[in-house]
Amino acid sequence: MDSVRKEIVGNELLMQSIKELIKEGHTVTLTVKGVSMTPFLINQRDSVVIAPLTTSSLNIGTIVLAKEKNRDRYLLHRIVKQRKDGYQLRGDGNCYGTEEIATEDIVGYVKSATRNKVRVDYGTLKWRLLWYIWRYMLPIRRLLLAIYNHIIKRK
Amino acid sequence: MKIKEGFVLRDVCNSNVVVAQGVENIDFNKIIKLNDSAAYLWKQIETDGGSFTPDKLADLLVKEYDIDRETASTDAVTLSQSWLDAGIVAE
Numbered sequence: 001m002d003s004v005r006k007e008i009v010g011n012e013l014l015m016q017s018i019k020e021l022i023k024e025g026h027t028v029t030l031t032v033k034g035v036s037m038t039p040f041l042i043n044q045r046d047s048v049v050i051a052p053l054t055t056s057s058l059n060i061g062t063i064v065l066a067k068e069k070n071r072d073r074y075l076l077h078r079i080v081k082q083r084k085d086g087y088q089l090r091g092d093g094n095c096y097g098t099e100e101i102a103t104e105d106i107v108g109y110v111k112s113a114t115r116n117k118v119r120v121d122y123g124t125l126k127w128r129l130l131w132y133i134w135r136y137m138l139p140i141r142r143l144l145l146a147i148y149n150h151i152i153k154r155k
Numbered sequence: 156m157k158i159k160e161g162f163v164l165r166d167v168c169n170s171n172v173v174v175a176q177g178v179e180n181i182d183f184n185k186i187i188k189l190n191d192s193a194a195y196l197w198k199q200i201e202t203d204g205g206s207f208t209p210d211k212l213a214d215l216l217v218k219e220y221d222i223d224r225e226t227a228s229t230d231a232v233t234l235s236q237s238w239l240d241a242g243i244v245a246e
Contacts, residue, residue, distance in 0.1 A: 029182035
């Protein structure tokens with residue numbers, strides 16, 4: 001009872017609870033799992049605060065938690081393109097793959113991220129810089145990720 | 156002791172979890188999960204107005220579970236302390 005434990009919860013169960021909490025107006029803090037948002041968010045190290053959508057929070061560069069169209073898979077990826085009825089997402093750590101989502105399948109957006117214990121808020125200069133630099137590096141993203149992973153492995 | 160205002164027991168991911176009501180942030184890295192007996196006690200306190208003493212918890216434990224008074228008292232004191240540490244109850 002008095003111990004601090006780490007538990008891994010299945011995605012489906014987690015998403016259901018997150019949806020409920022966000023609908024009630026809560027924000028939810030989660031640790032990032034997976035490498036698809038590297039290097040903006042690092043697997044198991046960084047955490048994000050997911051908040052209910054606001055009218056001004058759906059922009060190119062916003063990271064959203066959403067269910068992929070026609071698939072039962074939830075993603076925490078960045079909006080890269082606006083569509084008629086939704087958005088196209090791409091993980092920062094992905095060079096080629098993109099995903100399509102419908103607006104109604106967005107659970108919430110990343111209001112702030114804690115990267116290596118330092119908080120970065122959505123929309124701030126630091127947030128935009130981190131994103132813009134990475135975005136314009138897209139043509140050489142694969143090379144940069146390869147170098148990055150090489151350095152991480154040698155650490 | 157008293158349950159702090161706004162803190163309620165609810166189901167999160169099929170677990171008994173204590174969260175602050177309203178618009179507060181729920182940190183999945185620091186979630187307060189109660190086991191079945193702790194959740195039972197919490198519910199009893201809730202329906203009883205929110206106030207409790209470790210002695211009262213021990214009474215409830217003896218009544219509900221097949222344990223001796225001494226074990227119940229030790230558990231009740233430990234539990235009260237961990238709730239205090241977690242910041243969900245106040246002296």
